[in-house]
Amino acid sequence: MIDEPVLGDIPKISDSGKIPMPLDPYMSSMRDLKTIDVAQEAAAADCMRALGYTGWTANMLRTWDEESYKEFDFFEYIDPEEAARSGYPKPPADSTLKMTDGEKAPKKSPTSREVEAFEGIRTGTTTDRAVPQGGCLGEGQRKVRDEALPVDARSLAVDSRRSAMQDSRVKAALDSWRSCMQKNGLQHQDPVILRLNPLWVSRKAGTPADDRERHTAAVDARCQQEVNIVGVYKTVRAAYETRLVDANKSKLIQKNAIFEGWVRNAESILAGR
Structure with missing residues (x-):
């Protein structure tokens, strides 16, 4: 059984703004x-x-x-009105x-x-x-x-995502999402798999979504908002990240210094090419 961390208040997420996470300073x-x-x-x-x-x-x-x-993260806020107009979000590449x-x-x-x-x-x-x-x-x-990292913050972030998905609070939110989807005539077990459906993942940015995608995305977004999946998931994940930061604090500080050296090495190699 997972030793689940105690949570504080769970915020209601209603926009796509970046949610700060404990590992951010080390990413x-x-x-x-x-x-x-x-x-x-x-x-x-x-x-x-x-x-x-x-x-x-x-x-x-x-x-x-x-x-x-x-x-990548398992859950990010999807605006229901925008989903109804345009389907699943396709943010422009950097x-x-x-x-x-x-x-x-x-x-x-x-x-x-x-x-x-x-x-x-x-x-x-x-x-x-x-x-x-x-x-x-x-x-x-x-x-x-030229020097190995004592710990990889991105690997720790993956660990926090996996732990969050196994947490009872997130599982309960997912159960509520499934019930909401069913009430709206859609049978889906996993919102992550649903969002990654090849039918709409393969759609290029700028290409309009079809009626099926728009309808599915709108119902999905409304149900996620109704049960506050993003708020629950991010709060739970942050709690696991806090544990990982506390357990690896000195290594994470050391990692930042070593990684900065990697970047300097890389810039030196690329200089003048």
């Missing part, structure tokens, strides 16, 4: 995470060319894409995190030997140069991440 920004990923690829490409693979480019084997930099033309996949595919050197499967090359441990992928990562 790495998506912009910094992309800078690190791009720098690791650049350093790995330098490694590959040094091994004699002169045609290798930084985007030859992508280890990330634009979806990697989207923030233009600073979109792939540039130079970051998109090249037309040329890597050879099997190149992949082996990149991933460290092969220990030597045709020119008898030694492949570094973990391949050039590992070498690129070491150039940026």
Whole structure:
């Protein structure tokens, strides 16, 4: 059985404003995470060319894409009136995190030997140069991440989300949501799965939602508002996050300093390219 934390007042959430969470001061920004990923690829490409693979480019084997930099939580407020007009929200992507033309996949595919050197499967090359441990992928990562984090705030945030979803207060709110949906003629067991239905997830921003999506989203939003799912979930999740912060406070402070060093390393690698 989960040792459920005691909760204070649960606020009624009625707008999409950001709700502060205990781990926020320790969370790495998506912009910094992309800078690190791009720098690791650049350093790995330098490694590959040094091994004699002169045609290798930084985007030859992508280890990330634009979806990697989207923030996610199980529940965010959905405005019922807006949902009735436009369906499920599709917030615009951060233009600073979109792939540039130079970051998109090249037309040329890597050879099997190149992949082996990149991933460290092969220990030597045709020119008898030694492949570094973990391949050039590992070498690129070491150039940026020169010191291990004692704890990862984003991993702790995932833990808090999982704990919240198992909490009896959140489960009770979900039961109430199901009852509300049923009263409105819709049979759905999980609002997260409902929101991620491929029928509307695949809809591009700017493309109008169809009648089915608009109706479903409106009922979903009204039921979530009626039972205050976001308020309950965020309050419960914050309580679990507080526990995690208290248990890892010194490591989180140390983590911030190390991560800042990673960002400096990444910026140095990318400078002048």
